[in-house]
Amino acid sequence: MIVEVNLEKQTLHIQQALTFTNLSSDTLTTIVLNDWNNAYSEKNTPLANRFSDEFYRGFHLAKKEERGNTNTITIIDNNTLFLPWDRPEKNPDVIVVHLREKLLPNQKTTLHLTYSIKIPSDKFTKYGYSNSGGMNLKNWFFAPARFENHAFTIASNANLDDIANSVVDYSIALKIPKSFEATTDLDTDSAVTDATFTTYHLKGENRTDFSLFIEPKSSFTSYKNALIDVNTNLKDNKLDEIQKAIVIDKIVHFTNALLGNYPHQKILVSQTDYERNPFYGLNQLPPFISPFTDEFLFEIKFLKTYLNNYLKYSLRLDPRKDNWIYDGIQIYAMMKYIDENHPNSKMMGSGATLKLLKSYNLVNLDFNEQYSYFYMLMARKNLDQALGAPKNTLIKFNEQIASKYRAGLSFRFLDNYLDNGIVDKSMQEFYSLNQKKETNALDFETLIKSNTPKNIDWFFKTVIYSRDLIDYKFSAVSKTKDSVTFSIKNKTNALVPVPVYGVKNGNIVFKKWLEADEASNGTFTIPRLDADKIILNYKNEVPEYNLRNNWKKLEGFFPNNRPIKFAFMKDLEDPYYNQILYAPIMSFNVYDGFTPGIRFHNKTILNKPFTFDLNPTYSLKTQTLSGSASFALHQDFRDRNLYAIRYSIGSSYFHYAPDATYFKLNPMVQLQIRNPNFRDNRKQVFLFRQVIVNREKSMFITDNSAQNYSVFDAKYINSKTEVTNHVSFTGDFQLSKQFGKLSGEMQYRKLFENKHEINLRVYAGHFLYNNSHSDFFSFALDRPTDYLFDYNYYGRSESTGFFSRQFILAEGGFKSKMQPAYANQWISTLNASYSIWKWIDFYGDLGGIKSKNTATQFVYDSGIRLNLVTDYFELYFPVYSTNGWEISQNKYNEKIRFVITLDPSKLTSLFTRKWF
Numbered sequence: 018m019i020v021e022v023n024l025e026k027q028t029l030h031i032q033q034a035l036t037f038t039n040l041s042s043d044t045l046t047t048i049v050l051n052d053w054n055n056a057y058s059e060k061n062t063p064l065a066n067r068f069s070d071e072f073y074r075g076f077h078l079a080k081k082e083e084r085g086n087t088n089t090i091t092i093i094d095n096n097t098l099f100l101p102w103d104r105p106e107k108n109p110d111v112i113v114v115h116l117r118e119k120l121l122p123n124q125k126t127t128l129h130l131t132y133s134i135k136i137p138s139d140k141f142t143k144y145g146y147s148n149s150g151g152m153n154l155k156n157w158f159f160a161p162a163r164f165e166n167h168a169f170t171i172a173s174n175a176n177l178d179d180i181a182n183s184v185v186d187y188s189i190a191l192k193i194p195k196s197f198e199a200t201t202d203l204d205t206d207s208a209v210t211d212a213t214f215t216t217y218h219l220k221g222e223n224r225t226d227f228s229l230f231i232e233p234k235s236s237f238t239s240y241k242n243a244l245i246d247v248n249t250n251l252k253d254n255k256l257d258e259i260q261k262a263i264v265i266d267k268i269v270h271f272t273n274a275l276l277g278n279y280p281h282q283k284i285l286v287s288q289t290d291y292e293r294n295p296f297y298g299l300n301q302l303p304p305f306i307s308p309f310t311d312e313f314l315f316e317i318k319f320l321k322t323y324l325n326n327y328l329k330y331s332l333r334l335d336p337r338k339d340n341w342i343y344d345g346i347q348i349y350a351m352m353k354y355i356d357e358n359h360p361n362s363k364m365m366g367s368g369a370t371l372k373l374l375k376s377y378n379l380v381n382l383d384f385n386e387q388y389s390y391f392y393m394l395m396a397r398k399n400l401d402q403a404l405g406a407p408k409n410t411l412i413k414f415n416e417q418i419a420s421k422y423r424a425g426l427s428f429r430f431l432d433n434y435l436d437n438g439i440v441d442k443s444m445q446e447f448y449s450l451n452q453k454k455e456t457n458a459l460d461f462e463t464l465i466k467s468n469t470p471k472n473i474d475w476f477f478k479t480v481i482y483s484r485d486l487i488d489y490k491f492s493a494v495s496k497t498k499d500s501v502t503f504s505i506k507n508k509t510n511a512l513v514p515v516p517v518y519g520v521k522n523g524n525i526v527f528k529k530w531l532e533a534d535e536a537s538n539g540t541f542t543i544p545r546l547d548a549d550k551i552i553l554n555y556k557n558e559v560p561e562y563n564l565r566n567n568w569k570k571l572e573g574f575f576p577n578n579r580p581i582k583f584a585f586m587k588d589l590e591d592p593y594y595n596q597i598l599y600a601p602i603m604s605f606n607v608y609d610g611f612t613p614g615i616r617f618h619n620k621t622i623l624n625k626p627f628t629f630d631l632n633p634t635y636s637l638k639t640q641t642l643s644g645s646a647s648f649a650l651h652q653d654f655r656d657r658n659l660y661a662i663r664y665s666i667g668s669s670y671f672h673y674a675p676d677a678t679y680f681k682l683n684p685m686v687q688l689q690i691r692n693p694n695f696r697d698n699r700k701q702v703f704l705f706r707q708v709i710v711n712r713e714k715s716m717f718i719t720d721n722s723a724q725n726y727s728v729f730d731a732k733y734i735n736s737k738t739e740v741t742n743h744v745s746f747t748g749d750f751q752l753s754k755q756f757g758k759l760s761g762e763m764q765y766r767k768l769f770e771n772k773h774e775i776n777l778r779v780y781a782g783h784f785l786y787n788n789s790h791s792d793f794f795s796f797a798l799d800r801p802t803d804y805l806f807d808y809n810y811y812g813r814s815e816s817t818g819f820f821s822r823q824f825i826l827a828e829g830g831f832k833s834k835m836q837p838a839y840a841n842q843w844i845s846t847l848n849a850s851y852s853i854w855k856w857i858d859f860y861g862d863l864g865g866i867k868s869k870n871t872a873t874q875f876v877y878d879s880g881i882r883l884n885l886v887t888d889y890f891e892l893y894f895p896v897y898s899t900n901g902w903e904i905s906q907n908k909y910n911e912k913i914r915f916v917i918t919l920d921p922s923k924l925t926s927l928f929t930r931k932w933f
Contacts, residue, residue: 049169053156056110056174057085063173085137179336308366348425378591388422397624485511490566507537518555519548607812608672610638645669677715757785795839798829824914833878840866891916
C-alpha cells in the first residue's frame with residue numbers, strides 16, 4: 018500500500034496492490050475484502066445498531082464529519098480491466114469483488130485498488146482521529162477475509178476487535194506530515210523526511226492485523242529485551258522507567274515460558290487497548306482510595322493488555338467464532354501469574370488488613386476468586402451464555418467480563434482435573450500450530466484430547482458449548498471415627514467431574530476427584546483422616562452455580578448449621594454463613610416528613626432464590642412507626658422463553674394524609690419472557706396480584722367513601738428499548754367489588770437521523786362496571802388518585818401547593834389541570850412531544866373523557882418540556898390548552914409540573930442497562 022495521510026481532513030488516500038493466492042481446494046469466482054471503516058458511514062449499519070442496543074447515543078447524535086466512510090473505490094485486475102464489486106445488503110462494511118476469470122487452487126491474482134478513507138472520530142470506539150490532531154488506526158484498509166469451510170468469512174464490524182482477516186504479508190509506504198510521528202508494531206525499514214512529509218516504509222509477514230498510531234509526538238516508550246521489543250504508552254506516572262522495565266520484563270518472560278515465542282519482533286501495548294478492555298474492578302476505583310500499590314496496578318493492567326495483544330496477533334483463529342479460546346488462555350494465564358507472583362493477594366488488596374472490614378467476605382476473597390463471582394453474577398440472573406457462542410451474540414457484560422472469566426475458570430478446572438501440566442503443554446502445542454497454519458476450535462479440542470488418556474468430552478459438550486449449570490450437593494453423609502460414607506446429588510444433571518475434600522480446622526486432609534459418570538451415582542466410602550468437614554469443590558476449581566450446598570459438618574448435632582452473620586451495607590455471598598445485611602435508610606413524603614430507619618435484608622451481590630427485605634422507619638413529623646417489608650421466591654427456567662417466575666408478597670405502612678395512614682398488602686406472581694437472542698432488548702412480563710388496602714379516615718379529605726378495599730390486577734407488558742427506538746404496550750385488567758376496568762397504553766419513541774426525537778403515547782380505558790359513588794377509582798386526566806399505591810407521590814393527597822404539581826406519566830397523561838379531571842366511564846388520550854433543540858421539547862396532549870350522565874368532552878393542552886433526563890428529571894411549562902393561554906394567566910408558577918425521581922434503584926438502571 019501507498020498511504021497518504023491528510024490529518025486536517027482526517028482522510029487517507031490509498032493505492033493498494035493485493036496479490037491473492039488461492040490456498041484452498043475450491044475454485045473461486047469472488048474475493049471478499051473487509052472494509053470495516055465503512056461501518057461508520059450510516060446510522061443504520063450493524064455497528065450503529067450495536068451502539069443503539071447498548072444505549073450509546075453519541076454515534077447517532079454525531080455530526081456527519083465525525084463519522085467515517087470509504088469512497089471513490091476503483092478495482093482493476095492484472096489486465097487493467099475494471100472489476101465489478103458490491104456490498105452484501107446486511108454487511109455494508111464488506112466488499113465482494115467479482116473476478117473476470119475463475120481462480121483455481123494454488124493460482125494467484127493481483128488486484129489494484131484505489132480508494133479514499135474518511136477516518137471517524139475516536140470518541141465512538143477510541144479508534145479514529147483524536148482532538149489532538151493525531152490518529153489511532155485500526156481495521157482501516159481493505160484486507161482479504163478469512164477463507165474457511167469452502168467460504169469467505171463475512172462478518173460486520175460490531176466494535177468487538179474480532180476481524181477475521183486472512184494471513185497477509187504487508188509492505189506499506191506511509192506518508193504523514195513531518196511534524197507527526199508514527200508508531201506501529203510492523204517493522205520499520207526506514208523513515209525518510211523531506212521539507213513537508215515523513216515517509217515510513219513498513220513491513221510485516223504472516224500477520225492478520227496490526228496497530229498504527231500517528232501523534233504529534235510519540236507517546237510510546239520502547240522496552241527491549243532478548244525476547245521482544247515492547248512499545249507501550251500505558252499510563253502510570255508514579256512508576257519510574259526502571260520499575261516499569263522490571264515489570265514488563267517479568268511478564269514477557271512469563272508469557273514466553275507459558276505459551277511460546279511471539280512470532281513478530283515488536284508488540285504494542287497501548288492505553289487505548291487497556292481502556293477498551295480494562296481489568297474490571299481496578300478501573301472502577303479512584304486513585305486516592307485504591308487498595309493496591311501503584312506497581313501492582315501497572316502490573317495487572319499491563320499483564321491483561323499484553324496477553325490480549327499477544328494472543329490476538331499470534332493465533333490464527335476466527336476471533337468471533339472461537340473467542341472462548343482467546344479468553345480462556347488469557348484469563349487462565351492471568352490467574353497462573355497471580356498464583357506465582359502474588360499468591361497472597363486479595364480481591365480488595367490492602368483492604369483485607371483493616372480490622373474494620375475483616376468480617377466481609379468481599380474483603381477476604383483471594384484475588385483469583387473474584388473471577389468465579391463475576392461469572393455467578395450472570396448465572397444467578399439467568400443471563401449467562403455458552404462460552405462457545407459467537408462473540409457478537411453475547412450481551413456486553415458477558416462479552417467483556419463474565420464469559421471471559423468463566424473461560425479462564427474452565428481452563429483452570431480442566432488443568433486441575435487432568436493435572437501433570439497437560440493443559441499448559443496443550444496450549445503451547447496449539448500456539449505453535451498457529452504459527453504454521455490457520456486453526457479452529459476443533460484443532461484445539463483434538464490436540465488436548467491427544468495429550469490425555471482421560472475422556473474429556475464433557476468439557477467441550479457441557480462446559481464450552483452449553484449453558485448448563487453445574488451444581489452438586491451431598492444427598493447423604495455418615496461417618497465413623499475412621500471413615501466417611503457419602504452420596505452426591507447432581508441438581509442440574511450436568512455431568513462433569515467434581516472434587517471432594519476433607520478439611521480439619523481449615524486444613525485439607527484429603528482430596529478425591531469423582532469422575533463425571535460416577536459423581537451422580539452410587540455411594541462412596543473413604544478414609545476420614547480426622548476431617549471435621551467434608552466439602553465439595555472446596556477450592557472452587559469447578560465453575561459452580563451454588564457453593565452454599567457444598568459442605569457437611571462431621572462434628573456436632575447439626576450437620577450443616579450456618580451461623581448468622583450481620584454485615585453493614587453490602588457483601589458477597591458467603592457459603593458458610595446466613596448473612597443478614599443492614600444499612601441506614603431515609604425516605605420522604607409530605608405527611609411523614611423525613612423517615613429515617615434501618616434496612617434488614619439478605620440480598621447479597623449475587624441473586625438468591627429466596628430474599629427478604631424489612632424496612633422499619635420512624636416518621637419524624639408524626640413521631641410514629643412506619644415502613645415496608647417484602648418476601649420473594651424466584652424460580653428460573655434455563656431453556657425456555659418463560660425464563661423466570663417470581664412469587665412475592667409485600668406490604669407498606671405510611672401516611673397518605675396529614676392525619677391518616679394506609680396499610681397495603683400485595684401478594685403477586687410475575688412471569689418474565691425473553692427472546693432466545695439475549696441481545697434482543699425486548700421484555701415481556703405477565704403480572705398477577707391482589708392489592709389489599711386499609712385506609713384510615715381523614716379530616717382533610719372530603720371523600721372517605723373508599724376506606725378498605727381489595728383489587729385484583731392482571732397486567733401484560735411488552736417493551737423493546739434502544740437508543741433510536743422505544744416501543745411498548747401495557748394491557749391492564751382490574752377487578753374489585755366496587756368496579757371492573759380494562760385499559761391499555763402504547764408508547765413509541767424515535768430518534769431521527771437529524772437528532773430530533775418524537776414521543777407518542779396512546780392511553781385508553783373503559784369501565785366494565787362502576788358501583789363507586791366517588792372519583793377515587795375513576796380514570797384521571799392529569800393526576801391519578803393512585804388507589805393501588807404504586808406511584809411514588811411525595812404528597813399524594815395534595816390538591817394545592819408545590820407537591821400537587823408533581824407529574825407522573827399515567828392514565829390521561831395531561832400536564833395542564835382542567836375540569837373535569839376524572840372520567841367514571843371511559844377515557845382516551847394521545848400524548849406527544851417533539852424535540853426542538855437538545856433537551857427542549859414541544860409537547861401536546863389531546864383526549865376525550867366520558868362520565869355517567871354527562872356528554873363526552875374533548876380536551877387538549879400544549880407547552881414546553883425541559884427533558885433533562887427522560888423519566889427521571891423533567892419540567893413542563895404549559896402554554897395553551899382548553900383553559901386558554903395559560904402562560905398569561907395568574908399564578909402561572911403553580912401550573913408548572915415536574916418529574917423528579919429520587920429512588921436510587923431506578924437511577925442505577927440508567928447506567929446498568931447497557932450491560933444487561
